[in-house]
Amino acid sequence: MTPRTAIITGGTTGIGLACARSLIERGHRVAIGARRAGDTAVQAEVRSAVGDSVMLAALDVADRASVDGFVAQVAEALGAPTILVNAAGIYQEAFLQDHSEGAWIDQIEINLSGAFRMTRAVFSGMIDAGWGRIANIASTAGTKGERGYAAYCASKAGLIGLSKATAVEGAPHGISCIAVSPTWVETPMMENAFDRIAMAQGITREAARAIIAGSNPQGRIVQAAEVAAIVDFFCSDAAPGLTNVDIQINAGADW
Numbered sequence: 311m312t313p314r315t316a317i318i319t320g321g322t323t324g325i326g327l328a329c330a331r332s333l334i335e336r337g338h339r340v341a342i343g344a345r346r347a348g349d350t351a352v353q354a355e356v357r358s359a360v361g362d363s364v365m366l367a368a369l370d371v372a373d374r375a376s377v378d379g380f381v382a383q384v385a386e387a388l389g390a391p392t393i394l395v396n397a398a399g400i401y402q403e404a405f406l407q408d409h410s411e412g413a414w415i416d417q418i419e420i421n422l423s424g425a426f427r428m429t430r431a432v433f434s435g436m437i438d439a440g441w442g443r444i445a446n447i448a449s450t451a452g453t454k455g456e457r458g459y460a461a462y463c464a465s466k467a468g469l470i471g472l473s474k475a476t477a478v479e480g481a482p483h484g485i486s487c488i489a490v491s492p493t494w495v496e497t498p499m500m501e502n503a504f505d506r507i508a509m510a511q512g513i514t515r516e517a518a519r520a521i522i523a524g525s526n527p528q529g530r531i532v533q534a535a536e537v538a539a540i541v542d543f544f545c546s547d548a549a550p551g552l553t554n555v556d557i558q559i560n561a562g563a564d565w
Contacts, residue, residue: 320398343369371424527562
């Protein structure tokens with residue numbers, strides 16, 4: 311295994327944090343960028359979870375200056391990044407007739423345009439290195455529509471398309487790109503959904519969790535470590551031909 315420099319966006323919790331842990335265990339140099347990553351309390355929590363070797367710095371993927379500054383900071387501290395995991399993501403439930411312009415723009419900016427900005431910022435360095443791996447954390451929502459999730463579905467569908475275009479453009483330079491599309495994953499974001507469902511239906515939080523778990527044929531909720539395992543394999547020396555695909559981790563479900 312060749313140690314490399316990896317950037318993970320949105321890596322302070324959930325899928326991003328699981329990916330950071332996995333890549334660090336493989337011996338890679340990992341930098342996490344997130345809006346809250348500059349907070350000392352958040353840094354302490356992350357280092358407790360993945361170890362003291364991780365680099366953390368504030369990053370807003372919706373702002374080009376923040377993206378370019380963060381990538382330059384990582385390159386100076388750890389070396390030019392040749393692994394990128396775009397895990398930063400948000401969602402806001404809203405039916406089309408009630409959907410605000412701001413909520414639409416925020417989800418497109420973070421989930422899709424943010425991944426584009428990060429990819430653009432590291433792509434030249436990967437070309438120079440003749441090697442690169444870009445994993446975009448998409449969603450089964452990118453290929454399956456659902457009421458109340460227009461912006462989220464659109465942003466994740468776009469992210470899958472961006473992944474495929476990046477894979478084709480990067481292939482001659484040794485750069486691979488995939489989308490990894492899980493169904494519901496047990497993360498802090500999902501925990502908030504449990505609370506919303508419980509409040510809306512007047513049921514307990516545990517009952518709300520059971521509803522989500524029961525919506526999957528496997529009768530369980532996918533764990534963040536399952537997504538990280540795919541990313542880990544993709545970034546290893548064992549998968550040079552793995553690119554231009556959308557890998558679903560769906561527990562048997564369409565959504």
